[in-house]
Amino acid sequence: MGWPLLGESIQFFAPNRTWDTPPFIKKRIQRYGSIFRTSFVGMKVIVSTDGDLNYKVFQQEDQFQSWYPESMTRVFGKQNPSVLYGYLHKYLKNMMLHLVGYGGLKKMLSEVETEAVKAIEKWAEQGTTVELKAAIADMIFGLTSRKLISYDMEKSSENLRENYEAFIKGLISIPIPFPGTSFYKCLQGRKKAMRLLKKMLKERRENPNDVNSDFFDFVVEELKQDDTIVTEAIALDMMFMLLFASYETTTLALLVAVKLLTENPKALKELTEEHEKILEMRENPESGITWEEYKSMKFTFEVINESVRLANIVPGIFRKALTDVKFKDYTIPSGWVVMVCPPAVHLDTANYEDPLDFNPWRWENMDFKGTSKTFMAFGGGQRFCVGADFARLQMAVFLHRLVTKYRYR
Numbered sequence: 410m411g412w413p414l415l416g417e418s419i420q421f422f423a424p425n426r427t428w429d430t431p432p433f434i435k436k437r438i439q440r441y442g443s444i445f446r447t448s449f450v451g452m453k454v455i456v457s458t459d460g461d462l463n464y465k466v467f468q469q470e471d472q473f474q475s476w477y478p479e480s481m482t483r484v485f486g487k488q489n490p491s492v493l494y495g496y497l498h499k500y501l502k503n504m505m506l507h508l509v510g511y512g513g514l515k516k517m518l519s520e521v522e523t524e525a526v527k528a529i530e531k532w533a534e535q536g537t538t539v540e541l542k543a544a545i546a547d548m549i550f551g552l553t554s555r556k557l558i559s560y561d562m563e564k565s566s567e568n569l570r571e572n573y574e575a576f577i578k579g580l581i582s583i584p585i586p587f588p589g590t591s592f593y594k595c596l597q598g599r600k601k602a603m604r605l606l607k608k609m610l611k612e613r614r615e616n617p618n619d620v621n622s623d624f625f626d627f628v629v630e631e632l633k634q635d636d637t638i639v640t641e642a643i644a645l646d647m648m649f650m651l652l653f654a655s656y657e658t659t660t661l662a663l664l665v666a667v668k669l670l671t672e673n674p675k676a677l678k679e680l681t682e683e684h685e686k687i688l689e690m691r692e693n694p695e696s697g698i699t700w701e702e703y704k705s706m707k708f709t710f711e712v713i714n715e716s717v718r719l720a721n722i723v724p725g726i727f728r729k730a731l732t733d734v735k736f737k738d739y740t741i742p743s744g745w746v747v748m749v750c751p752p753a754v755h756l757d758t759a760n761y762e763d764p765l766d767f768n769p770w771r772w773e774n775m776d777f778k779g780t781s782k783t784f785m786a787f788g789g790g791q792r793f794c795v796g797a798d799f800a801r802l803q804m805a806v807f808l809h810r811l812v813t814k815y816r817y818r
Contacts (some may be wrong), residue, residue, distance in 0.1 A: 416448025428719055428765055430753045433457065438753065444739060450477060450584065454746045455730075458753035458781035462736055466728050466747055467789030473747060475792060480584030480592065484599055485653075486646030488721070492646060497638060501647060502795055504631065504639075506557065508624045509799040515700050517556065518802065522551040522574060522697050525807045541667065546570065546660045549803065553655040557648060558609055559623045562593065569605060573598060599649070606645050609817050624651075633718035637692060651796075661802045664806060665722060666716035669767045670808075671817075676769055681812040683708045688813055698806060709805050711772040715802075717786040719767060721752035751785045 410415035412592050417433070425431040430438075434456065437445050442458040457463055466473045475494055477485065507513060528548035532539045533555040550570045554560035560569060579595025586593050613629045628644050670677045685701050688694045726749040734741040740746060755766040759769065787794035794800075811817070 410447045414451050416450065416452070418449045419447055421447075426631075428756075430750075430756045431724065434750055434753050443753075444736075445639035446745075448494075450478070450480075453479045453742075453745050455741055456725075456747050456748050456750055458757070460627060462752055463754065463785065464746075464789065465736065465784045466749055467785070470733050471611065472731055474731055476727050478584070478727070484595055485650055486505045486578075486599075486603075486722055487651040488640070488643040489646040495728070498791070499636060501622045504628070504652065505598065505647075505795045507627055507812070509796050511798075512801055514798060518700060518703065518806070519697050520556075521552065521806045522810070524548055525810045529807075533815065542664050545663050546656065548807075549660050549663070550574075550652075552792075552797055552803070554652060555623070557624045557651055557655075558606070559625065562799075569602060570656075573602065573656065573808075582650050589725075597797055602649060602652075603645060606648055608646065610641065615713060622647075645667060648782050648817060653675075654794075655796050655799065656734065659803055662713075662717050662720055662800060663804050665720040666808065669716055669719065670712065673767050677812070679708055679807065680712055684809050684813045687809070698809060703802065703805060706805050706809070708769065709808060710801065711769040712805050712808070713801055714767045714784075714786075718743075718755045718761075718784065719765075720786075721755055722786075723751060724789075725750055726785075749785070754783060754785060757783075 411420075420433045423433065429435065437447070437456070438458055444455065446455050447454050447456060457466065497746075516723060525548065529553075530543065532544060547570070550573070556568065579591035579593070579598075584592050586596060590809060599687075609625065610629070613625060614632070618626050625648065628639075628648065631639050632641065632644060670680065683706060685707070686696075698785060728747045728749070729744055730741045730745050732743050754760060758764055787797040
């Protein structure tokens with residue numbers, strides 16, 4: 410369990426500079442097996458790398474409640490959707506599906522493509538090296554912030570993305586809120602972003618738009634309803650969380666996909682051939698992507714799935730046991746935190762042959778849409794990521810434009 414109070418926090422928060430399972434997890438799996446106990450900053454934690462237990466944790470919310478450490482709750486907000494449960498969580502999820510559900514994505518397809526076209530054209534005009542993570546982040550944030558709050562990075566006097574950068578750097582860090590620490594900068598980034606969102610909400614409520622131009626307008630309409638269960642605090646935390654989730658995770662996933670494709674010519678060749686075939690079948694090669702074309706991108710989805718499996722953007726997903734839970738030879742005590750560890754599952758040789766290899770073809774006969782005991786890049790159960798299809802759409806459209814219109818090195 411480590412030292413009193415501190416536990417094994419220092420080892421847990423140490424950076425992992427490889428594709429492999431974090432050393433903290435890997436060493437303890439070798440010593441204790443796929444389920445072990447530890448302690449972080451005063452919390453008693455069960456770490457699970459067992460597919461069966463992970464699946465049980467995701468599926469049974471009556472036994473395992475969504476939970477985050479106090480430090481992360483301070484950052485995300487005490488009313489954000491990830492810590493709410495029951496009817497309220499379901500209600501907010503349905504609200505979010507208004508934007509990123511099947512119907513919303515069909516309407517958004519052309520805008521996603523337009524944003525990708527503008528971004529890559531801008532990079533090509535530079536004629537120099539592109540710092541890809543920052544460039545992709547600008548592209549993703551430009552689209553999501555406009556769809557959510559009609560925010561224009563080029564016209565706004567406040568740099569909202571800069572606040573999110575500070576927020577992200579301190580999110581996975583030891584929670585010491587002193588000036589100069591990553592966690593302190595993280596809290597300051599949240600404070601500035603929330604100040605802007607509150608200002609925008611006040612302006613929208615005082616001067617509502619005639620038509621719903623973005624998701625914020627939809628939220629304002631919801632707040633006007635007499636029977637709504639959504640409060641202003643819940644609405645603001647939801648907007649803050651959506652901006653973060655849609656921006657940072659998709660940016661990293663797309664960055665990893667481009668890197669892996671660049672290092673694997675065979676996969677890049679097959680991806681390019683798939684997208685060139687789509688162009689050949691069009692009456693007008695210059696017309697935009699149709700929904701039918703998007704749904705036909707079989708190998709592209711395999712590339713995306715393999716990229717997010719290797720990227721392991723979310724190192725741990727937390728739940729809290731509401732009662733004593735029996736599992737195999739273990740008893741998980743009531744009140745203890747369970748940390749599901751997706752990287753250990755995604756990189757387990759029992760689940761994937763040569764797990765550190767980039768091999769999109771391994772998904773040819775596998776279901777990559779939902780969650781399973783061996784694939785949980787988008788979470789699972791009732792809390793399966795509501796924006797998973799939005800992320801896939803942005804990645805697929807970007808890769809289509811990149812491999813059919815450009816060469817790069």
